[in-house]
Amino acid sequence: MTRIIFSILALGLAFSAAAVDLTDAQRAAMEERIKPVGENCMVGDSSCGGAAAAASSGPRSGEEVYNAACMACHGTGAAGAPKLGDAAAWADRIAKGTDVLHNSGLHGVAGTAMMAKGGCMNCSDEEVIAAVDYMVAGSQ
Ligand code: HEC
Structure with missing residues (x-):
C-alpha cells in the first residue's frame, strides 16, 4: 500500500518537473492558447492572465x-509590421516621438493588424511600454 502511494507521489513529481521544463517558445504558444480566457478578464484585473502571468513575479521585461x-x-514583418532591427522601417516612426509610439503600443494603430497591446490582453500597460522601448532601442 505504501509503495503504491509512493509511486503515485513520484509520478506527480515527475509531472510537475516536466511542467517546469517548458521552453520559452512553448510558454509563448501556451499563452497564445489560453488567451481567449484572458480576454474575458476585466481591464486592470491583475489576477487575470493565467499561469504564465501568475508565475512571474513583478512586471516582465520589454524583451x-x-x-x-x-x-x-x-x-x-508579418502583416506589414516594422521589423525589430530594421532601422529604415522604424526611422519615420521613431521621429513621431516616444509618446506616440507608446500610445500605438497600448491602443493599436487603427485600420492595421496592430491591435491594442499587440493583442496581449494579459500584458500590463507598463509591460507594453517596456516592449515598445525594447523594439525602439533595437531598431535605431
Ligand atoms: C498581429 C501582428 C502584430 C503584433 C502581434 C504586434 N504588432 Fe505592432 N504592429 C503591427 C503592424 C502591422 C504595425 C504597422 C502599423 C502601421 O501601418 O502603422 C505595427 C506597428 C507597431 C508600432 C509602431 C506604431 C506607430 O505609431 O508607428 C509599435 C510601437 C508596435 N507595433 C508595438 C507593438 C508591441 C509592443 C507589440 C507586442 C506587445 C506588438 N506591436 C505586437 C502588427 C503587430
Whole structure:
C-alpha cells in the first residue's frame, strides 16, 4: 500500500518537473492558447492572465514581452509590421516621438493588424511600454 502511494507521489513529481521544463517558445504558444480566457478578464484585473502571468513575479521585461507577444509580427514583418532591427522601417516612426509610439503600443494603430497591446490582453500597460522601448532601442 505504501509503495503504491509512493509511486503515485513520484509520478506527480515527475509531472510537475516536466511542467517546469517548458521552453520559452512553448510558454509563448501556451499563452497564445489560453488567451481567449484572458480576454474575458476585466481591464486592470491583475489576477487575470493565467499561469504564465501568475508565475512571474513583478512586471516582465520589454524583451520578455516582445518575445511572448510581439515577435510573431515584429520579428518577421508579418502583416506589414516594422521589423525589430530594421532601422529604415522604424526611422519615420521613431521621429513621431516616444509618446506616440507608446500610445500605438497600448491602443493599436487603427485600420492595421496592430491591435491594442499587440493583442496581449494579459500584458500590463507598463509591460507594453517596456516592449515598445525594447523594439525602439533595437531598431535605431
Ligand atoms: C498581429 C501582428 C502584430 C503584433 C502581434 C504586434 N504588432 Fe505592432 N504592429 C503591427 C503592424 C502591422 C504595425 C504597422 C502599423 C502601421 O501601418 O502603422 C505595427 C506597428 C507597431 C508600432 C509602431 C506604431 C506607430 O505609431 O508607428 C509599435 C510601437 C508596435 N507595433 C508595438 C507593438 C508591441 C509592443 C507589440 C507586442 C506587445 C506588438 N506591436 C505586437 C502588427 C503587430
